[in-house]
Amino acid sequence: MTKYQIRGGNPLHGTIQISGAKNAAVAIIPAALLVDGACRIENVPQISDVTLILQILRELGADVRTINRTTVEVDCSHIRNRQVPYELARRIRASYYLVGALLSRFGWAEVPLPGGCDLGGRPIDQHIKGFVAMGAEVDVRSGLICARVPGGARLSGGQVYLDMVSVGATMNIMLAATLAQGMTIIENAAKEPHIVDLANFLNSMGADIRGAGTDVIKIHGVTRLRGGTYSIIPDQIEAGTYMAAVAAAGGEVLIKNVIPKHLDCITAKLAEMGVDIEEQDDALLLRREGPLTRVNVKTMPYPGFPTDMQPQIAAVLCVARGTSVLTEGVWDNRYRYVDEFRRMGAQIQVDGKVAVIEGVDHLTGAPIHACDLRAGAAMIIAGLAAQGLTEIDGVYHIERGYETIVEKLAAVGADIRTIHVPGEEDQSQAG
C-alpha cells in the first residue's frame, strides 16, 4: 500500500508550477473522437484520470502518441471499435463524455455508467435530456448508457434548458451538438473555465460554438473537424489547493502558471482570512504570517466558490480563529472526510449541507484515510498545519487529480514523502 507521511509545522517557501486542468483534459481528450486527423494536445497533466481516458481511447482504436511529458497526440480518424471497456469506464466519471462524442460522430454509443468520487447521488438525467432533444433514443440497461439516432442518421440541433447548472451535461451536450445538423441551444449552461476551454478546443478544430462562459451556449453543427494543436488551461483547483496549503501552513509561495481571474473567488476568501495575495500576470504570490480569521463560505457553480475546493478550505478553517459556517451548494454528501479531520482534533459539526467549524489552536497528526480526491488533498493540507506525524492512505484518489503533489510540496519545504507499506493492498481504484 502507498501512503503519504507528513510531519507538520514547516512554513512553505518557494515556487509551485501549476499543471494543466484535469477537468478540461478529461473532456478535451474524448473530444478528439470528433476530429478527422491528429490533435496535438499540450499542457496535459500527468495524473491517473488522464492515463485512464487515454487508455480508453487506445482500446477504441485511437492512435495515441506521447510527444513529451505534457504533450500527447491523439488521432481518432480510424476508430473501428466502439465498445467502451467496462473495467476502465467505471473507474472514471469523465467516461460519460464518450457518449456525447461517439453519438455525435457515429450516431450510436454504448458506454458503461461512469464511476467517480462518491459525493452523493450523481444522476445523468440532464445529459440524457440533451441527447433526446437532439433526436437520440437513450436508455440505461445492464449498466450501460445506450444511445442511438434512429435510422443511423446524424443528431439534429435542439433546444435544451438544464434544470440545474451541470458541468458534465453542458460539456456532453456541446460534444454531441458539434457534428449535429443545425443549431443547438443550451440554456442555464455551466460557466466553469473548463467549459470555455472545451469550446475553444473544438472551435480551434473547426467547430462553431458561441457563448461558452455565459449561461446560453449556441452550437451550430458542422460536418467535419480537422486536426490541430491546442494547449489546456492551468488547473484552477490545483492552484486553489496550493493556495489553501500556504494559508494553512504559513510562509511565502509564488504559484505560477495560473489564470488569476479563474481564482478570484478563492483569492477573495483567503484574503478575507488574512492571507496577503499579490496578483501578477500568470502567477499569484501568497504570504501568510499572522493568525487566520474565520469566514463563511458557500459553494456554488462558477464564478462562485468551487465545490471542488470545499474540503481544502475546511482544512484551513479548522485552524482559523473563531467559528466558520461552510455550506455545500452543489453536492448532497461532500462531508465524508469530516470524521478523519476529527481524528486530528478538528471541531466540526455537520447538519445536512452545512458544516460549522470551530477553529482550534492546532491540529495533531494522525493516521487518516483519503476518501476521495479533494478530501485527500484537504488531508494533506491538514497534515501540513498539524503538529506531529500524519499518515494518509487511499492516496490513489489524490493521484487521480494532482500531478506529483508530494514533489511539488517537498520542493517548497514541506516534510512530506511517499512510503510503500509491503503486505497491505491498495483498494481497487474507485475513480
Ligand code: EPZ
Ligand atoms: C464535474 O462533475 C466535476 N467532474 C466535479 O469535479 C465537480 O465537483 C462538478 O463538476 C461541479 O463543479 C468532472 O469534471 C469530471 P455536475 P459533474 O453535473 O459534471 C446534479 C473533482 O473533484 N446533476 O456539474 O458530474 C448533480 O447531482 C470532481 O474534480 C443532476 O441532478 O457535476 C450535482 O448536484 C468531483 N443531473 C449538480 O447537478 C445531471 O444530469 C452538479 O453536477 C447532472 C448533474
